[in-house]
Amino acid sequence: MSFIHNNLSNLLAVCWFALAWGGYTRYAIWKARDTACLASVLHLYREDWMRRMLLRDNRIADASVIGNLERNASFFASSTLIILAGILTVLGASDRALSLLADLPWVQPASQGMSEIKLLCLAMVFVYAFFTFSWCMRQYNFAAVLVGSAPMIGERQVNELERKAFAIRAAKVLSLAANQFNLGLRAYYFGMALLTWFISPWMFMLTSVGVVLILYRREFHSDVLEVMVFTPTQSSPVEHSADNSASVN
Numbered sequence: 530m531s532f533i534h535n536n537l538s539n540l541l542a543v544c545w546f547a548l549a550w551g552g553y554t555r556y557a558i559w560k561a562r563d564t565a566c567l568a569s570v571l572h573l574y575r576e577d578w579m580r581r582m583l584l585r586d587n588r589i590a591d592a593s594v595i596g597n598l599e600r601n602a603s604f605f606a607s608s609t610l611i612i613l614a615g616i617l618t619v620l621g622a623s624d625r626a627l628s629l630l631a632d633l634p635w636v637q638p639a640s641q642g643m644s645e646i647k648l649l650c651l652a653m654v655f656v657y658a659f660f661t662f663s664w665c666m667r668q669y670n671f672a673a674v675l676v677g678s679a680p681m682i683g684e685r686q687v688n689e690l691e692r693k694a695f696a697i698r699a700a701k702v703l704s705l706a707a708n709q710f711n712l713g714l715r716a717y718y719f720g721m722a723l724l725t726w727f728i729s730p731w732m733f734m735l736t737s738v739g740v741v742l743i744l745y746r747r748e749f750h751s752d753v754l755e756v757m758v759f760t761p762t763q764s765s766p767v768e769h770s771a772d773n774s775a776s777v778n
Contacts, residue, residue, distance in 0.1 A: 542730035548738040572704045581698035599669035606662035616652045617732035637729045668706035675699045
């Protein structure tokens with residue numbers, strides 16, 4: 530009870546952090562069902578990609594794209610292991626780390642036990658990130674197998690309905706892998722927020738809110754989302770400007 534009383538602000542900060550992370554994850558999944566966001570729009574592009582892939586005999590470029598996506602996840606998985614090694618190293622020399630933090634301005638004093646708990650929480654965040662990135666790699670492997678098993682153009686025993694079902698299934702596997710990659714990146718964002726816990730639990734809570742706002746802005750109201758959703762029409766300013774420039778030339 531004395532530990533809880535002495536570290537009430539830290540416990541409140543941890544609960545706020547878990548609520549911000551878990552709450553935003555659930556909110557993003559719920560809002561994406563009826564609102565355009567990066568995840569939903571990219572899934573539509575993946576369906577178009579798989580449908581167009583079935584019209585090509587040469588699928589080397591498609592396999593190369595999936596390989597590049599898998600390498601991105603592999604890079605982050607390897608980086609996460611390096612980060613975990615660094616955290617465990619600091620955990621073994623927590624007394625020296627405390628002395629270094631004590632000399633920094635705005636740092637709230639903390640006991641060695643509380644500092645070790647903070648390091649363990651940071652390690653748990655990146656352990657979660659490693660599992661998400663490694664599962665993302667496996668799912669991209671599954672997608673590569675699907676691309677290899679895709680029906681060719683001249684196969685008469687495969688009808689159009691089966692081709693459409695295959696495209697939807699392959700796009701879904703790619704989207705599942707991309708969602709895992711997104712969860713891993715989100716863990717990095719919140720891991721950066723957790724670093725401010727070593728300064729002050731109140732700054733930790735404020736940074737957690739800031740990360741939520743950044744993620745929401747990028748996933749639901751970013752400029753790249755507007756570009757991906759926007760489709761020029763005959764009456765759009767883009768085509769009018771293109772016609773005017775062509776007439777001038």
